[in-house]
Amino acid sequence: MGNQKLMRLAYGGMFAAAITVATMFFKVPIIVGYIHLGDGLIFLSAAVLGPFAALAAGIGSALADLVAGYFIYIPVTFCIKSLMALIASWGWQHKLGFLQTVCLYTLCEGVMVGGYFLFEWLVYGVETATVAVAFNAVQGAIGMAVGCVLVSFFKNGLLARSK
Numbered sequence: 001m002g003n004q005k006l007m008r009l010a011y012g013g014m015f016a017a018a019i020t021v022a023t024m025f026f027k028v029p030i031i032v033g034y035i036h037l038g039d040g041l042i043f044l045s046a047a048v049l050g051p052f053a054a055l056a057a058g059i060g061s062a063l064a065d066l067v068a069g070y071f072i073y074i075p076v077t078f079c080i081k082s083l084m085a086l087i088a089s090w091g092w093q094h095k096l097g098f099l100q101t102v103c104l105y106t107l108c109e110g111v112m113v114g115g116y117f118l119f120e121w122l123v124y125g126v127e128t129a130t131v132a133v134a135f136n137a138v139q140g141a142i143g144m145a146v147g148c149v150l151v152s153f154f155k156n157g158l159l160a161r162s163k
Helices: 003-025 038-068 071-093 098-124 126-162
Strands: 027-030 033-036
Touching: 003 027, 003 033, 003 038, 033 038, 033 126, 038 071, 038 098, 038 126, 071 098, 098 126
Parallel strands: none
Antiparallel strands: 027 033
């Protein structure tokens, strides 16, 4: 295995663990679940790992559901968070500006809100799914804000020093 592949695998594992920790331990409980910082780290992982971040995001977020006891959410969380990272990595590869990045993260969080709405509608009914939309939207806004700060720091801090 080449050095680059090994580094990507190591970073992927570290990001999966960091996403799990940020989701599990930096959270505020609400009526339907909790608000957490994990989405911000998903966006950072997309900036660092590119499309490979989809695995780190899916695994890290699914592990948080496993540890928290939200077993029914594990497969849907894996899919939604992986898709978010995949979409976000597209933006990093195309070197989007700040406003474009915010729009892209809005799309990613829209995928999250819509994905959980669809799942909860099928499992719990439309009333419960509709109530959860507002809370998921707040989670999405926080994830976008944290992601913008982390990715901006990464772009301006770490990448600027390596040039």
